[in-house]
Structure formats: C-alpha cells, structure tokens
Amino acid sequence: MLERLRIVLIGTSHPGNIGGAARAMLNMGLADLALVAPRCQVQCQESASRASGADALVASASVHETLEEAVADCSLVVGCSARSRNLPWPMITPRAFGATLADEARLPDARVAIVFGREDSGLSNEELQRCHRHVHIPTNPDFSSLNLAAAVQVLAYECRQAWLADQEAAGETPRAEDDQPFGIDWDSPLASHADLERLFEHLEKTLISVDFLDPEQPRQLMARLRRLYLRARPDSMEINILRGILSAVDKQVRLAQADTANRTS
Numbered sequence: 001m002l003e004r005l006r007i008v009l010i011g012t013s014h015p016g017n018i019g020g021a022a023r024a025m026l027n028m029g030l031a032d033l034a035l036v037a038p039r040c041q042v043q044c045q046e047s048a049s050r051a052s053g054a055d056a057l058v059a060s061a062s063v064h065e066t067l068e069e070a071v072a073d074c075s076l077v078v079g080c081s082a083r084s085r086n087l088p089w090p091m092i093t094p095r096a097f098g099a100t101l102a103d104e105a106r107l108p109d110a111r112v113a114i115v116f117g118r119e120d121s122g123l124s125n126e127e128l129q130r131c132h133r134h135v136h137i138p139t140n141p142d143f144s145s146l147n148l149a150a151a152v153q154v155l156a157y158e159c160r161q162a163w164l165a166d167q168e169a170a171g172e173t174p175r176a177e178d179d180q181p182f183g184i185d186w187d188s189p190l191a192s193h194a195d196l197e198r199l200f201e202h203l204e205k206t207l208i209s210v211d212f213l214d215p216e217q218p219r220q221l222m223a224r225l226r227r228l229y230l231r232a233r234p235d236s237m238e239i240n241i242l243r244g245i246l247s248a249v250d251k252q253v254r255l256a257q258a259d260t261a262n263r264t265s
Helices: 015-027 045-051 055-060 094-105 148-171 193-209 221-232 236-264
Strands: 005-010 032-036 062-064 076-080 112-116 133-135
Touching: 005 015, 005 148, 015 032, 015 045, 015 055, 015 148, 032 055, 045 055, 094 112, 094 133, 094 148, 112 148, 193 221, 193 236
Parallel strands: 005 032, 005 112, 032 062, 076 112, 076 133
Antiparallel strands: none
16 A cells, blocks of 8 residues: 555755655555655755665655656646635645545555645645645644644554554455445556546547636636546546547537638638
C-alpha cells in the first residue's frame, strides 16, 4: 500500500518545508516524493537540516513543471485543502481517506497521489478540479493554519495507520469482493489521470464546436463535468467509449460544416 502512495508538493517556497515533508514521509514509510514547480532550491543546507536523515528522499524527488505531469500515471488524485469552495466537491477527512486505501491499493496498477499546495495560497481552483477528492484536516477553526510539513505528517500518519491495520487483518480470510474495485471482478483498469485529462480536453473542444460551451462565458460547466466524471471513477474502456462518441460528434460537425460550405459556394 505505502509503495503506491505519492506525495506531491506544488510551488513550495521554502526548502525547509521540502526537507520536513521528506522526514515526515520517511517516518511513516513513504518514499515517493514529487515536486511541481518549486520556488526554492531543493537540495541545500536548509532542506538537508530539516530532513534529519531523509536526505536521500529529497535527492530522489522527481521535479515536474505541472501537476498533470506529476500525477499522469495515478489512478486516484487527492487534494489537501482547507478552503471552502463555491462548487462543492467530494470531501473527506484524513481518517476516512486512510480507511479507503487498502481497497484502493489492491486495484490493478493503482497509484495514489496526495497533493499539497503552496505555503501562502494552497491549491488553486484549477488544481483542485484535477483531484478526485479533497481532504480536509479538521483543525481548530480559530487557528487552522498548518505548516506544510505538518500537514504531510498528518496524512502520512493516517496512511501508515491504515497500512498497519491492513497488515494486522492479513491473517483473516478476506471477502472475495474486498480485492475488487467495485465489489466485483472488473473488466478494465481504472483510467489514469492522463487519460482523464485527454477526455476533458476532447470534451471541451467538442462542446465548443457544437455551441454548447461558450469559451467567452464558460461559467462552471467544465468544472461540473470534471466533478461528475472524477466522482464516477471511469475505467479505461469507458474513457475509450466516451472519446469514441465525441469523435463521432466531431465527424458529424465537420460534415455539416462542409455541406453548408458547399451550399453557399
């Protein structure tokens, strides 16, 4: 389970927080660290000092320009945010998230990313809309600000507790449906983040071409469609079907446009 978890830090501005996050991860047995557009030097005296022996994890961290690159191979992306949003999104506590990890990790080719935002502004709306779920740490409402490394520690701790509970229960005879994504032997693996992003890009272009989406006044249409499909957890075959439908629509639009051009020429 722990090997399938990736901690993603976006736009970190202080190297000490990278080192502190690495220490928190290694304490709990996590080793996959990804950095997106860090705003500071990653490997330096400050990060090494705060890592307190987890220097190798900092050195091996992958660095990406975008969130999409960092989580392209992930089947579940969870954003850690304390903000309330105008558009409600599936929200869970760290404890509830940990409780789902054992079943999630049993899925074929499963990879789970836990995403943390900038120290000063957290995750943007656009970044949050690329996450299947949002995790909220229930802190004191009168003093809710958490240090980045502390937030990583909370999530990493809950992940380890879930792993320990699963190990403890390993001697028991599991129910047959426990090893399946939807309580039954599924016929296709879950879609990766990259597959979903290609679907959303294709969907947006098609909706514009049929005049359903006005790019000048998009409102929350694509955000709501993202929420719908991310909540549904489509598999790779379903993504292929949806994109096939969109391609058929695109073809009919092109034929209609060509016919109109021929009539007016």
